[in-house]
Amino acid sequence: MSTTADSTATFELSPELEKYGRQLREWSVAELRPRARTADTEKKNPDDWDAILNTCPVPLGRPDRDDDERPKFEDGYWVSQLVFYENVCYGDLWALPLLSPGIGHLVVAEMGTAAQMETWYASAMRGESVSGFALTEPHFGSDTSQVATTAVRDGDEWVLNGSKIYCTNGARADWVTAFATTDKTLGGKGIACFVVPTDTPGFSVPKPNESKLGIRNWMTSELLFDDCRVPLGNRLGWDATGPADTSQMSGQHGALAALSNNRPNMSAMVIGIAQAALDLTSDLLAERRSDMSTRRWDAASNDIARMNAALDRSRRINFKAGFVIDHGAKNRYSPAIAKAFAPQTCDRIIRRCMQLLGAEGASKDLLLEKWYRDCKIADIFEGSSQVQRIIVAREVVGRIAG
Amino acid sequence: MSTTADSTATFELSPELEKYGRQLREWSVAELRPRARTADTEKKNPDDWDAILNTCPVPLGRPDRDDDERPKFEDGYWVSQLVFYENVCYGDLWALPLLSPGIGHLVVAEMGTAAQMETWYASAMRGESVSGFALTEPHFGSDTSQVATTAVRDGDEWVLNGSKIYCTNGARADWVTAFATTDKTLGGKGIACFVVPTDTPGFSVPKPNESKLGIRNWMTSELLFDDCRVPLGNRLGWDATGPADTSQMSGQHGALAALSNNRPNMSAMVIGIAQAALDLTSDLLAERRSDMSTRRWDAASNDIARMNAALDRSRRINFKAGFVIDHGAKNRYSPAIAKAFAPQTCDRIIRRCMQLLGAEGASKDLLLEKWYRDCKIADIFEGSSQVQRIIVAREVVGRIAG
């Protein structure tokens, strides 16, 4: 996962990673895409999802299997992630949550002690458990300092009370990382993070799957913590006796860092979908070529070329972000640019594709309309493009960018 | 200047105004445009400007002549202004300052007493005097509460001290409206406005014409007030004995209101220039048609059509703004939209025109490059497009839009 010091810069992937991506893409088109409409309509995964995933000719890194580890490529872990996300979503994105251990374990990696890493992070990475992420509450989104869920210490337990929304994997996770305030008067600095196994008494899921514009089969859940008690050592950065000295990060910072690394993956997801929309549209338009005037055909072709160029730009900035993370550089702006650019661009690409096909392009006979609905989330969760712009602006003008 | 109550809505101008605009445009192309390059290079008006203006077949409303009143049209005064600005600038904008009494008198109209109106405003409107506008200082632009020029009362005189920049007409005005603070501790509310005749001792013009990107022949001046004394009654809203009771407006508000009404005129100015650029480019491209591939020709033609459509949109919002002002409605958002949209759009149109013509398009053999430089000011002076967006946002969400 290191690069030779004097190698020449290139965006060209290693043949191995290139091939892995191609195989994923072909499989995703063949096996995932045909189930996409039903997953959307029924707002759940196909019952035979396990059998479907088993048809994949290459390892998917399924968290529910321990013999499915994704190969390591010399291009780097995060770069390989991008190839994975784009290509597995090219068919459709419905299966994505089944292929990810969630993002809760990333929070553990940022904020946990060595022991917590071993218990929670490693188990998620080995595919032995699925983690959930519980941060957002009804009255706030980006401004995480407003966490109102409380955690009160009672002897050697923490008692959590509050409710969370938009919790990815909330209803299928084995444990969730829940952010709660231990002291309201401290604002953001009073927020800590707790690992809550989902079989803990007092934990419940009032709404397993919220009713959404898109990603309808993705379970985003409303969670309730009602006098929910966890051991002292379930607070990240603590052990059974109190604060450990391995980590001094505040809860807020931990979550943001974990999110930052995942942002390019979310861009890769929508890049895959938009590329699928574009390829499908190009094919359908080609069938109509003889019905179109040259002038409109050319205008449509110019648009398609510009859209492909925009996707290439999205990929480049994404790869830069992945490369930077792989090499451990402290650079938040690359992931932020990646996530600021791709989601809105991909929305517009899919909309334009539907437009180029006329009203039928937006019909449920095709998947474009689903993809249009699915993509929108990417500009909302894990930091909107407005939030990303603030991060980028700070690179130039520092903290005064508000 | 009123409309029949039951007439049908239409953007069609009266035949009289339409004809007036056409005549202005033809004259401006024939007489103003040939002098544009020299005015730019020499950063001054042609010596024979008076003779040039005399060739105009229709009245221009010259402030230096009392037999040149512009006709009144039933479409309304401000609507007619828009037609005037667009068409007189279609040839080139160099002569514009010669055709306007400035904007200082508008400040008098907003903030003055009846007597001040008679003395200053009416004289400017009759073309007997040219007014200047002195607001900006080196350390601020949009935030007019930062005025640091001071006005201190000394008996029955006000004593002004400070310097001003970007004063339109500063070096050729007969009098300027200068904003100064009478009490720094009051911030924006401490700012008042004073009429300062330019022959007042202590008034000087250190730099008659600043060195600029564009509008190089327009005299924007740096002014200096050095113990400059004016009578008590030269403070707007005052008479020789002190505050009059005709006006309670603060200085800041007066300036903003005066500027608001002039904004659509500034948009009309750049619309005229951009239309000229577009028409010229269309003509030059038509000569090259046989050298271009059909696909590039069509792409260029599509662009030209979209640019014309954008100019039509600019005109519509402009006319709405003029119509609203003519009818006395309290609506600040229409002028703000007009000025937020046209300047940047027109910059892009002219740049695109140069691009469509290749490097020669930006050569000084043509005027496009001058127009590109000239236009930029419209998004800076009299409120940038950022300021306009704030005004528009307040229409929806009120004062919290910051």
Added chain:
Amino acid sequence: MLNLALDGDQQDVVEMTRDLGAAVLSPAAAATERGGAVDPAAWQALCGSGLTVLLSEDLGGDGIPSTVTQMTALEQLAHGDPQATIAAAWSGSAALFVSEHGSAMQRAALRDAAVTGPSHRGAVALYESAGSHEIATTVETDGARVRVRGRKVAVPFAERADTMIVLGRDPSNHELRAVVVPPGQEGMTVRPRAGSLGLDATEQAVVDFDLELPVEHLLAHEGLGLTVARHRLILAAVQTGMAQRALEYAGDYASQRIAFGKPIASFQGISFLIAEAFARTEQARLEILDAASLVDDGAPEDQVTAAVDAAVSYASENAAETTRNAVQVLGGHGFMTEYPVENWYRIAAFLSTVDFDPLASAFQPAF
């Protein structure tokens, strides 16, 4: 003479339709969306307004308002609920075609059809895969018969329209032709409705035509282009009313939602989105007004078509972007069906596909 004031009657229409939108349509919008069919009370209110079913007085209607009046009214109604409004306006537009271009016999049939009744549905089959810009459907007259061949998309109430108008071109001279096709006519194949991104209450579907009818089914050609132009403006007006509603909704939300210690509307990253949406929506409104007044003036068809092309394109791009910005301002809530903005987002994008022209706008990435 330039005049942008509405007259007294038009002002009344604005108030009436705005009230109707707020009091009747808006509360029923969720039911309409959920049911995939316009709420009956909303439908009746729309038909009763006289501004969706356009029927001349001699046919028992309220008279045909000017295009300016109609579009102003539709914008206000769409502010209440775009879906019910366009369903009723598209349905009612069929009556306009007959009112304006029908023979005495056709008009008599229309008079007897109770077109403003609760169950009557009309349809204008205009749009094709390339919007309204390269109409491939042919209407060929051969002696006493007229033959209609082609494929139409987004035909509202395709399965049950009582009055169906089909637009096509005469292959001999490329002129516009319109034919009244009776319900259940042989040679008319409605494809199964799959549903769409949005606007399913218009019950729109793809219809294939390959049929012959007596030539008496032809409408008169004279001025047909103007009526088509008017019909197309319905979409633009509804997009614009919806955009206005969406930006106001987002503005209200942003005024109340607190983040980082203040209402999010006080961040220019939010307020500028809203300001630009407001500005564009106002421009779309004026562009529609301009095009509508050209229709009312009977301006040359080329000029009218160009104005309508521009207005439709701009109104649709604006509605799509403005509803997106509304979702964006609401953030996570915007993505939830409990809030109306996700539905507007879908409707705007769907409508933006219906009358699209790749010549009128170009793809632009986020920045």
Added chain:
Amino acid sequence: MLNLALDGDQQDVVEMTRDLGAAVLSPAAAATERGGAVDPAAWQALCGSGLTVLLSEDLGGDGIPSTVTQMTALEQLAHGDPQATIAAAWSGSAALFVSEHGSAMQRAALRDAAVTGPSHRGAVALYESAGSHEIATTVETDGARVRVRGRKVAVPFAERADTMIVLGRDPSNHELRAVVVPPGQEGMTVRPRAGSLGLDATEQAVVDFDLELPVEHLLAHEGLGLTVARHRLILAAVQTGMAQRALEYAGDYASQRIAFGKPIASFQGISFLIAEAFARTEQARLEILDAASLVDDGAPEDQVTAAVDAAVSYASENAAETTRNAVQVLGGHGFMTEYPVENWYRIAAFLSTVDFDPLASAFQPAF
């Protein structure tokens, strides 16, 4: 394998060129602009860097750096002064054509020409009215003679180039051809220089060619497309270095300028402009890197050309918009020649006309 790290030598080049830009070019930029000719010390420093005049070692040069290295260096130099940088890089590009494609005799002549000397000027006559996309200049071989006919625009140092390379196409097969035209050659007409929106220190002019030369003046065809691609990337790299400088300048200004009680950088209406400029500039940089690495890899010409087309178009649109935003952030000061941003604004727009392709981007209004 994907690898976006610069190697050790490239890192050194970045540091060296950034320092040279800051220490030598930037201070001389105003003099260069005022004088309409590159400041002599700046010129000498640029030629001495070995990164503008590209000359192989056997011709007495420093060797030819990779395209990636060259573009990275030019971006850094342009950060100091785009005008001097592109003047020197365009001038020096003629040597690259001869180094890469020259016969032994042509190369020998180049070796004797002291191309890195203070007074030597080179010129590549590539661009035409339609940028580099529809080259109409013909280069026709007839036995021992080669005939060049066409019209080139933006030819740098047109009146005094010591080494002039003219690009055209062989009308028989439409392939690229390059000819070395000697100074003062009959049949070469330089039109009087009128000056331009910006970049007058490149002394560029329109040149008409209608001339015959011995066929020995032809350069070898092999790989000519790659060298043209490399030449075109110079413009993109300079635009991008300038954009970076402009956005940093605007950022510094916005951090210090106070309005409404705080630095204007704390208003998102300002900070978002800067953020978008930063993001676009980073994308342009990566797009150039990608295209440059394809050139270095000797990728198929179609692929290289497509990558360069996209990179040039995006870099130019970005520079034009970013410099405009810089002027906008500075407000009134941005309009004054005392500040450098108005000059960048002119240079970026001028350069955006030189290699423009209407297929690669589309006009977009303000909102």
